[in-house]
Amino acid sequence: MAEVKLEKLTKVYGGKVTAVDAVDLEVRDNEFLVLVGPSGCGKTTILRMIAGLEEITAGSVAIDGVPVNDVAPRDRNVAMVFQNYALYPHMTVRGNIAFGLKMAKVERHVIEHKVEDTSRLLSIFEYLDRKPRELSGGQRQRVALARAIVKQPKVFLFDEPLSNLDAQLRTQTRAELKKLQQQLGTTAVYVTHDRTEAMTLGDRIAVMKDGRLLQVDQPLAMYHKPATLFVANFIGTPGINQFPGQLRHAHGKFTFRHHDLELDLHHRYKVNEPGREVVLAVRPEDMELESSREKGFKAAVDLVEQLGGESLIYATLADGTKAVVRTEGNVQYDQGAHLKLGFKPEAAHLFDAATEMRIE
Ligand SMILES: Nc1ncnc2c1ncn2[C@@H]1O[C@H](COP(=O)(O)OP(=O)(O)O)[C@@H](O)[C@H]1O
Ligand SMILES: [Mg+2]
Secondary structure, three states: OOOEEEEEEEEEEOOOEEEEEEEEEEEOOOOEEEEEOOOOOOHHHHHHHHHOOOOOOEEEEEEOOEEOOOOOHHHOOEEEEOOOOOOOOOOOHHHHHHHHHHHOOOOHHHHHHHHHHHHHHOOOHHHOOOOHHHOOHHHHHHHHHHHHHOOOOOEEEEEOOOOOOOHHHHHHHHHHHHHHHHHHOOEEEEEEOOHHHHHHHOOEEEEEEOOEEEEEEOHHHHHHOOOEHHHHHHOOOOOOEEEEEEEEEEOOEEEEEEOOEEEEOOOOOOOOOOOOEEEEEEOHHHEEOEOOOOOOEEEEEEEEEEOOOEEEEEEEEOOOOEEEEEEEOOOOOOOOOEEEEEEOHHHOEEEEOOOOEEEO
């Protein structure tokens, strides 16, 4: 049982840099919550405040309803896994995994038992007597995980634990980590800047930008209903297509106007301010290359990436707006080829251009 509750959690470094700005977040019991956002947005700082490694400027962290602002790190019952693994180089794998338990004065035979069980769980049993330098990156990463798991904490805190692994190992370890967490049934806060990790690992995703929390939701709910333009673009690769334009009102209808293109908004949105600057956003897979719709964006092909299972067509509209279309794997175009880009109207998202907030 463990819930983590952040209330107006704030961190100001040196009286100047607001790294975390009044973040409210509830992590549920047994939940795997992924905190995602670009580099420097305050993710590590939040984890360190939960762990007790960083002083809290304002607000609070509570674990199971108990405020822990003034509780020492070792008494919070959390375990953190760091990006660089932070193993003790002079100790064996066994020594590294056992370290926390020794400090907690756990009996020797209990430690031995736990270290062996945990190392088997993570398939590093045969390396127990090696030093970290005698291991591959992936194996070191497992030792760091084992060191966290062996403590049987209430909460796991992961700070980009896979970012030092090569792509293939990262994908494999990602799947194992998810399985492991389900097995252990422990609450986890997992920090990453990797959108794919966020989508695949998170029970819920929390998106951050500039120290603020923008949206918390289940991965697919967030993908299909992003609350802001930033979230729309950040969740999903390649990013969402953005067509800036203006609302018009004519003949009793509201339309979206982008240069010479005028689209009926079909009364789908609550818009009643002609002249309002908006951004129409469409996912690459919701775009049509040579649309047979009456209206579409004229564009010229810049580049085609054929990825086998899919192709990505990068193109530029007459006014210089960039667009990308996801389509079947065997599609090819010459550079400069003319397209008429369309999209499914029901798949378009509308945002206010100034506030970047979603318009329903
Ligand atoms: N010890 C520190 N002193 C001053 N500023 C810091 C310190 N640690 C982090 N910061 C600043 O706080 C902001 C958030 O950093 P961090 O939490 O590491 O972001 P992230 O993990 O999302 O990349 C950044 O602007 C960073 O430069
Ligand atoms: Mg970080």
